[in-house]
Amino acid sequence: xxxxxxxxxxxxxxxxxxxxxxxxxxxxxxxxxxxxxxxxxxxxxxxxxxxxxxxxxxxxxxxxxxxxxxxxxxxxxxxxxxxxxxxxxxxxxxxxxxxxxxxxxxxxxxxxxxxxxxxxxxxxxxxxxxxxxxxxxxxxxxxxxxxxxxxxxxxxxxxxxxxxxxxxxxxxxxxxxxxxxxxxxxxxxxxxxxxxxxxxxxxxxxxxxxxxxxxxxxxxxxxxxxxxxxxxxxxxxxxxxxxxxxxxxxxxxxxxxxxxxxxxxxxxxxxxxxxxxxxxxxxxxxxxxxxxxxxxxxxxxxxxxxxxxxxxxxxxxxxxxxxxxxx
Amino acid sequence: xxxxxxxxxxxxxxxxxxxxxxxxxxxxxxxxxxxxxxxxxxxxxxxxxxxxxxxxxxxxxxxxxxxxxxxxxxxxxxxxxxxxxxxxxxxxxxxxxxxxxxxxxxxxxxxxxxxxxxxxxxxxxxxxxxxxxxxxxxxxxxxxxxxxxxxxxxxxxxxxxxxxxxxxxxxxxxxxxxxxxxxxxxxxxxxxxxxxxxxxxxxxxxxxxxxxxxxxxxxxxxxxxxxxxxxxxxxxxxxxxxxxxxxxxxxxxxxxxxxxxxxxxxxxxxxxxxxxxxxxxxxxxxxxxxxxxxxxxxxxxxxxxxxxxxxxxxxxxxxxxxxxxxx
Numbered sequence: 001x002x003x004x005x006x007x008x009x010x011x012x013x014x015x016x017x018x019x020x021x022x023x024x025x026x027x028x029x030x031x032x033x034x035x036x037x038x039x040x041x042x043x044x045x046x047x048x049x050x051x052x053x054x055x056x057x058x059x060x061x062x063x064x065x066x067x068x069x070x071x072x073x074x075x076x077x078x079x080x081x082x083x084x085x086x087x088x089x090x091x092x093x094x095x096x097x098x099x100x101x102x103x104x105x106x107x108x109x110x111x112x113x114x115x116x117x118x119x120x121x122x123x124x125x126x127x128x129x130x131x132x133x134x135x136x137x138x139x140x141x142x143x144x145x146x147x148x149x150x151x152x153x154x155x156x157x158x159x160x161x162x163x164x165x166x167x168x169x170x171x172x173x174x175x176x177x178x179x180x181x182x183x184x185x186x187x188x189x190x191x192x193x194x195x196x197x198x199x200x201x202x203x204x205x206x207x208x209x210x211x212x213x214x215x216x217x218x219x220x221x222x223x224x225x226x227x228x229x230x231x232x233x234x235x236x237x238x239x240x241x242x243x244x245x246x247x248x249x250x251x252x253x254x255x256x257x258x259x260x261x262x263x264x265x266x267x268x269x270x271x272x273x274x275x276x277x278x279x280x281x282x283x284x285x286x287x288x289x290x291x292x293x294x295x296x297x298x299x300x301x302x303x304x305x306x307x308x309x310x311x312x313x314x315x316x317x318x319x320x321x322x323x324x325x326x327x
Numbered sequence: 328x329x330x331x332x333x334x335x336x337x338x339x340x341x342x343x344x345x346x347x348x349x350x351x352x353x354x355x356x357x358x359x360x361x362x363x364x365x366x367x368x369x370x371x372x373x374x375x376x377x378x379x380x381x382x383x384x385x386x387x388x389x390x391x392x393x394x395x396x397x398x399x400x401x402x403x404x405x406x407x408x409x410x411x412x413x414x415x416x417x418x419x420x421x422x423x424x425x426x427x428x429x430x431x432x433x434x435x436x437x438x439x440x441x442x443x444x445x446x447x448x449x450x451x452x453x454x455x456x457x458x459x460x461x462x463x464x465x466x467x468x469x470x471x472x473x474x475x476x477x478x479x480x481x482x483x484x485x486x487x488x489x490x491x492x493x494x495x496x497x498x499x500x501x502x503x504x505x506x507x508x509x510x511x512x513x514x515x516x517x518x519x520x521x522x523x524x525x526x527x528x529x530x531x532x533x534x535x536x537x538x539x540x541x542x543x544x545x546x547x548x549x550x551x552x553x554x555x556x557x558x559x560x561x562x563x564x565x566x567x568x569x570x571x572x573x574x575x576x577x578x579x580x581x582x583x584x585x586x587x588x589x590x591x592x593x594x595x596x597x598x599x600x601x602x603x604x605x606x607x608x609x610x611x612x613x614x615x616x617x618x619x620x621x622x623x624x625x626x627x628x629x630x631x632x633x634x635x636x637x638x639x640x641x642x643x644x645x646x647x648x649x650x651x652x653x654x
Contacts, residue, residue: 018598260587271345
């Protein structure tokens, strides 16, 4: 394990402290807990909250700020935060307009958020949730896919609408519309290493890749022979395009590095993806390339397509001023 | 070699094509050459040009746009572009106000740019250059250090002033002031792999790190025992702080990932760096953390400190609208 860290047991806390110090104009910590909130909360808007395990940097702390999130609850690496912490966050940023929790679809996260929301409602706080499930693999019957990189686009679009002073019902609706319009698939050429154990999350030969990985170090749905960027991208795109009718529609394309993927490779992937989408009559309105939702130092990438309509496009284009995303 | 690419010999071209497709609102290619220019050139400002080998993504293409660069000449991986290409770029973006070339201090780059500038001047084009040498190691007598991540801050500040319509002399002066005020040092825990050869640029045991590396895969000035993030950062900061009198001054701090460094590690490093700078009476005005100037998939980071004055701060804060940096 060749990580540039100090004590493996301190990585989350040092990361969180370092993140706040990097952006102390926008961020502050709520008391002693790993609840990060905006320096300047706006009492006249729906407050947006998300959370989950750490290890996905810059998600989600990096998306706190104007036009995106108000609070993030940060758990240990790949571990859901407890309900009481989520309740404290809801309580800290609540407004008369209400609070919307954006929850990634993992049983731990969903359970913690549901319990916290119940606690908050029993105190008379107006709060609701949406569940992001953009991953097209690992669809567990009616539970749907996991929440992965597409979550950032839910932050972006719901956050932009919340900033206009829209009511909770409308912000929830547009978040759900975004969720219904966004699909993601990921692959990895190498695993991540959980700091506390020092062990890789799976073993992969030099000739192999994992297709359909998530963002918690889990292996994919299929182990395949390592091939070219173009062949890998085509296989992933075909699966995404089969999920929704993207044809003759504008999309936001996100090519997301999973932690240690060189940017050069993401641009090479983009060349193929843009041409292939064009051949399939899908119009790329905007392209995001970078590390938006990572899995510590996993090498690999995910492809996300968000199908736009006029309203989603408007909020996608609205001003966002956060550490990790500016518009 | 487990790179997500197609033919190793096509990586530069596919990367460049993919980059332009990712940002076709801002970027276009000049003819068939790997000269990338702004879609909308402004004839009423000094044009800013840079260039060099590829492998440093998002540098430099990602810094083309309002408030930063007008043209970038992209060579093969880690290879200077030929003078004729640089001349063509100068000729394509020249304005009555003049052209300023921002050159990283490598003998190949400097020679190519000097020859191109001579060709341009012989055609009556008003053109000048500055040489960035922010790396505090590998100072070769009067030639000075290599140009590394601090170059991005030169793009930022000179680009912001150029946008105001300032004359060539003033833009050159502020670029040189930035160069005189910026210092960088880098380290690596693993090398990069040149695609064409498939070989690592150096061999490093699991217990070793390279201190004082550059951005072309070369080993550092010293091989040391792998230790903690804090000890590594302290050693690097002490060397940087010894170069300039940063005490009681505001600085921009850049913590730059070299290609495959997880963001989590950069934030952990930041925690120590912020505290250590405070102890040394250096006030961090702003912090940049991310992959700004990489070395393909090298794992490691560089630390950059830019000593601010009121004018540098003003231009640092000015609007920039590029793929890789927005202000």
